Amino acid sequence: MKARIRFTKSDALRYVGHLDLLRFFQKAMRRAHIPMKFSEGFHPHQIMSFASPLGVGVTSQGEYLDIEITEEIDAKEAVKALNEQMVDGVSIRSFSYLPDNAKNSMASLAACDYLVYFKRGLDSSCDYVGAVKDFYESKEPIVVTKKTKKSEKEIDIRPMILDMKVGCVGAMDELLPSGYENPLPYLPMEDGFCLNDNDPMFYLFLTSGSMDNLKPELLMEALHQKMGVAFDPSNLGIHRLDMFAADENGFVSMSKG
Amino acid sequence: MRKLALSDEILMKVDKAARYIGNEFNSVQKDPATVDIRFAMCFPDVYEIGMSHLGIQILYEMFNRREDTYCERVYSPWPDLHAIMKEQAIPLFSLETQTAIRAFDFLGITLQYEMCYTNILQILDLSNIPLLQADRAEEDPLVIGGGPCVYNPEPIADFFDLFYIGEGETSYNALLDLYKEMKASGKYRRRDFLIEASQIPGIYVPSLYDVDYNEDGTIASFKPNVTDVPEKVKRQVVIDMDNAPYPMKPVVPYVRATQDRVVLEIQRGCIRGCRFCQAGMIYRPNREKSFEILKDYAIQMLENTGYDEISLSSLSSSDYTQIEELVNFLIDECNERKINISLPSLRIDSFSLDVMSKVQDVNKSSLTFAPEAGSQRMRNTINKGLTEDDIMNGAKLAFEGGWNKVKLYFMLGLPGEEEEDMREIPELSNRIAALYYDTVPKENRHGKCQITMSTSFFVPKPWTPFQWARMYEPGEYLRRAKIVNDTMKQQLNHKSLSYQWHQADVTVLEGIFARGDRRIGKAIMYAYEQGCFFDAWGEYFNYDKWLEAFTACGIDPDFYTMREREVTEILPWDFIDTGIRREFLVHEWEQAKAGVVTPNCKMRCSGCGCKSLGGGICYYEG
Numbered sequence: 001m002k003a004r005i006r007f008t009k010s011d012a013l014r015y016v017g018h019l020d021l022l023r024f025f026q027k028a029m030r031r032a033h034i035p036m037k038f039s040e041g042f043h044p045h046q047i048m049s050f051a052s053p054l055g056v057g058v059t060s061q062g063e064y065l066d067i068e069i070t071e072e073i074d075a076k077e078a079v080k081a082l083n084e085q086m087v088d089g090v091s092i093r094s095f096s097y098l099p100d101n102a103k104n105s106m107a108s109l110a111a112c113d114y115l116v117y118f119k120r121g122l123d124s125s126c127d128y129v130g131a132v133k134d135f136y137e138s139k140e141p142i143v144v145t146k147k148t149k150k151s152e153k154e155i156d157i158r159p160m161i162l163d164m165k166v167g168c169v170g171a172m173d174e175l176l177p178s179g180y181e182n183p184l185p186y187l188p189m190e191d192g193f194c195l196n197d198n199d200p201m202f203y204l205f206l207t208s209g210s211m212d213n214l215k216p217e218l219l220m221e222a223l224h225q226k227m228g229v230a231f232d233p234s235n236l237g238i239h240r241l242d243m244f245a246a247d248e249n250g251f252v253s254m255s256k257g
Numbered sequence: 258m259r260k261l262a263l264s265d266e267i268l269m270k271v272d273k274a275a276r277y278i279g280n281e282f283n284s285v286q287k288d289p290a291t292v293d294i295r296f297a298m299c300f301p302d303v304y305e306i307g308m309s310h311l312g313i314q315i316l317y318e319m320f321n322r323r324e325d326t327y328c329e330r331v332y333s334p335w336p337d338l339h340a341i342m343k344e345q346a347i348p349l350f351s352l353e354t355q356t357a358i359r360a361f362d363f364l365g366i367t368l369q370y371e372m373c374y375t376n377i378l379q380i381l382d383l384s385n386i387p388l389l390q391a392d393r394a395e396e397d398p399l400v401i402g403g404g405p406c407v408y409n410p411e412p413i414a415d416f417f418d419l420f421y422i423g424e425g426e427t428s429y430n431a432l433l434d435l436y437k438e439m440k441a442s443g444k445y446r447r448r449d450f451l452i453e454a455s456q457i458p459g460i461y462v463p464s465l466y467d468v469d470y471n472e473d474g475t476i477a478s479f480k481p482n483v484t485d486v487p488e489k490v491k492r493q494v495v496i497d498m499d500n501a502p503y504p505m506k507p508v509v510p511y512v513r514a515t516q517d518r519v520v521l522e523i524q525r526g527c528i529r530g531c532r533f534c535q536a537g538m539i540y541r542p543n544r545e546k547s548f549e550i551l552k553d554y555a556i557q558m559l560e561n562t563g564y565d566e567i568s569l570s571s572l573s574s575s576d577y578t579q580i581e582e583l584v585n586f587l588i589d590e591c592n593e594r595k596i597n598i599s600l601p602s603l604r605i606d607s608f609s610l611d612v613m614s615k616v617q618d619v620n621k622s623s624l625t626f627a628p629e630a631g632s633q634r635m636r637n638t639i640n641k642g643l644t645e646d647d648i649m650n651g652a653k654l655a656f657e658g659g660w661n662k663v664k665l666y667f668m669l670g671l672p673g674e675e676e677e678d679m680r681e682i683p684e685l686s687n688r689i690a691a692l693y694y695d696t697v698p699k700e701n702r703h704g705k706c707q708i709t710m711s712t713s714f715f716v717p718k719p720w721t722p723f724q725w726a727r728m729y730e731p732g733e734y735l736r737r738a739k740i741v742n743d744t745m746k747q748q749l750n751h752k753s754l755s756y757q758w759h760q761a762d763v764t765v766l767e768g769i770f771a772r773g774d775r776r777i778g779k780a781i782m783y784a785y786e787q788g789c790f791f792d793a794w795g796e797y798f799n800y801d802k803w804l805e806a807f808t809a810c811g812i813d814p815d816f817y818t819m820r821e822r823e824v825t826e827i828l829p830w831d832f833i834d835t836g837i838r839r840e841f842l843v844h845e846w847e848q849a850k851a852g853v854v855t856p857n858c859k860m861r862c863s864g865c866g867c868k869s870l871g872g873g874i875c876y877y878e879g
Binding site: 011012013015016017020021023024026027028029030031038042043044056057085087088089119120188190191192193234 | 259260261264265266268269273274275278279280281282509511512513559560561562563564565594595597617618
């Protein structure tokens with residue numbers, strides 16, 4: 001039986017890497033007595049996969065973990081039991097069953113959306129509203145050099161940008177699609193970052209997954225290149241909002257199964 | 258939300274930031290404002306090593322059971338973070354509340370191996386606590402050391418306010434009570450507290466003792482410099498193991514610790530009495546936990562942590578009276594829960610092979626034998642009650658059971674070792690390889706058998722019958738390793754053998770620290786100030802810097818390593834009353850030289866003196 005768990009990751013937990021988080025969840029499943037299905041072999045392991053690894057330092061209010069279990073359990077009870085085994089910085093938001101033939105979240109991932117801000121190094125003379133207009137609303141190709149482990153290649157990232165908006169931190173709700181949970185509790189507000197009301201905040205909706213994966217850092221670098229302004233990706237703050245699969249009607253949140 | 262001590266910029270820069278954030282599952286949260294005593298517990302090595310240590314988890318549990326005390330953890334920042342903290346003057350902090358260590362009442366440092374000594378100074382330095390006890394102010398934390406290295410704490414005596422000698426479960430409450438009482442009544446002064454504390458059994462306050470030396474460098478006298486301070490400090494021993502505190506909810510780290518599993522301590526001490534083994538002496542008498550308690554602990558700890566593996570902790574698991582019942586119980590429980598079992602320190606016999614074939618993949622795993630010496634003569638010298646027949650029978654059973662990888666552990670540089678004894682190491686290994694080809698028919702073999710020999714160089718340790726023995730210079734150790742290596746190449750089955758040996762210069766330094774006296778402290782401080790730390794890590798160890806430190810401090814390392822001591826010499830650790838009689842150690846030293854084996858504690862009492870402690874194997878019936 002397949003189930004999908006939606007969870008959030010914030011605070012100090014954002015420094016816990018992907019593999020360590022996997023091990024954290026394996027232990028939490030045992031503590032919560034979730035009837036996990038195991039692989040065969042001498043060292044059986046729980047059948048569990050994340051939709052997409054979250055980088056160290058990135059916060060999120062929409063992470064997904066798919067698991068297989070051996071017997072049906074009450075979804076509400078599962079959320080409660082798991083939350084009792086969490087630590088500050090991770091919370092379980094939902095537990096829902098998937099059809100047996102469902103592709104796992106990693107395979108079906110097609111897009112993610114993000115809020116992006118500056119941790120530090122914000123150049124207050126930059127007109128980001130104008131820059132985004134120039135950059136995104138003009139229809140020219142946006143060619144960047146994408147480095148992989150093996151090679152470098154030039155690609156047009158424009159088709160990978162599904163949406164791009166800029167506003168300010170104080171009015172971030174205007175950037176969000178309707179029905180979204182308030183991101184404020186998950187953002188590192190007290191770390192001295194550029195998260196004052198008037199500081200710029202970007203909403204990015206980008207294709208993701210194994211094929212056309214566009215990272216927010218790469219897009220923001222391209223934006224700054226176009227503006228002719230120096231950019232250090234380590235100054236960027238990233239918050240993931242949600243993940244999406246694609247179907248005939250467009251993009252659907254992973255939480256919708 | 259908790260505020261972290263390190264900025265995001267730093268955490269994003271350093272390796273494995275999750276080492277420094279605390280907040281692990283089962284870590285204890287308290288409001289520091291509601292406690293009287295704040296205790297920072299430190300393992301002076303990197304997080305993954307420190308988090309694997311059972312002793313700290315026991316004390317963490319025990320201290321935090323007290324409502325008036327909040328015990329937090331701290332480990333050595335890795336060199337990448339160390340450099341940043343030095344450069345930006347960031348004080349070292351506790352994991353739980355991310356509080357500066359200097360704000361604590363106590364800083365407890367566990368001393369598990371000598372090569373961590375410079376890391377003690379790193380901890381003090383980053384905490385802004387004066388390195389020397391004599392330089393500390395009233396408001397500085399009290400720095401207390403514990404663990405196996407305190408059976409000779411003298412090389413690091415100048416850096417500590419107190420040492421706790423023995424097992425922490427017995428006297429710590431008295432120490433904390435005394436501190437709280439003196440604080441509450443306004444009577445607390447650092448020195449007054451230390452004098453009072455020296456009356457608590459097991460507490461050693463080095464500043465209250467003076468050492469005088471003879472012209473030849475040996476100790477002339479070692480006595481208290483304040484009236485009524487005890488001449489001897491009594492080692493603390495837990496007698497009722499079943500009711501001793503145990504961490505039923507151990508802290509579960511995010512990053513993979515070296516010991517990433519539930520650890521079930523089944524017994525303390527060892528009945529064997531191997532003459533090189535310090536643990537076999539200083540944890541006497543052997544004391545078992547009851548099978549009933551262990552069953553309960555195992556299940557509870559698995560439930561409370563979610564670990565997928567459990568391991569037994571003991572010096573010699575096979576000697577646990579109900580080992581078969583315990584292992585069978587674990588196999589049943591763990592099979593059902595899909596939990597792995599790790600069984601270290603099991604003797605190779607038909608029972609253990611049967612068990613291991615159930616818990617591991619025979620084709621992939623290797624079996625470990627620890628003959629410790631190649632020749633029977635040397636095995637008798639070290640009192641390893643193991644004959645060549647035992648080894649060959651075990652190996653035969655293993656080969657029949659399907660194993661073809663064997664690891665063999667030996668020591669080089671043991672007292673009385675001759676070239677013939679060194680050559681016996683590969684010769685024994687060759688006979689084991691030959692046994693494989695004799696035992697396993699060609700059609701059942703999966704390629705060659707693989708016999709891996711590993712030698713460490715012997716370091717004489719305090720409180721063992723070898724505490725008087727000499728060591729050798731690094732070149733001599735390497736010469737011996739070369740004899741082993743050359744002899745291996747001459748063996749008929751040399752293609753099935755491989756050989757690894759330990760670093761020789763680290764051995765010498767470990768030897769200096771193990772049996773050093775107070776004068777060594779100066780060189781440790783000098784070496785730290787010249788950049789030595791993480792000496793236990795090959796990539797950071799710099800022997801030349803250490804030699805320079807000894808020269809600069811006017812210390813002759815050979816005095817500590819190259820001399821066989823007279824049994825009448827006053828040794829730096831003689832002020833400790835471990836319960837082990839000196840006459841026993843002298844007798845064992847003589848028996849070693851004569852190659853005579855002493856029976857183990859189950860066979861016959863050899864009168865080591867620890868029966869006076871009132872428990873354990875000395876009183877078991879049957």
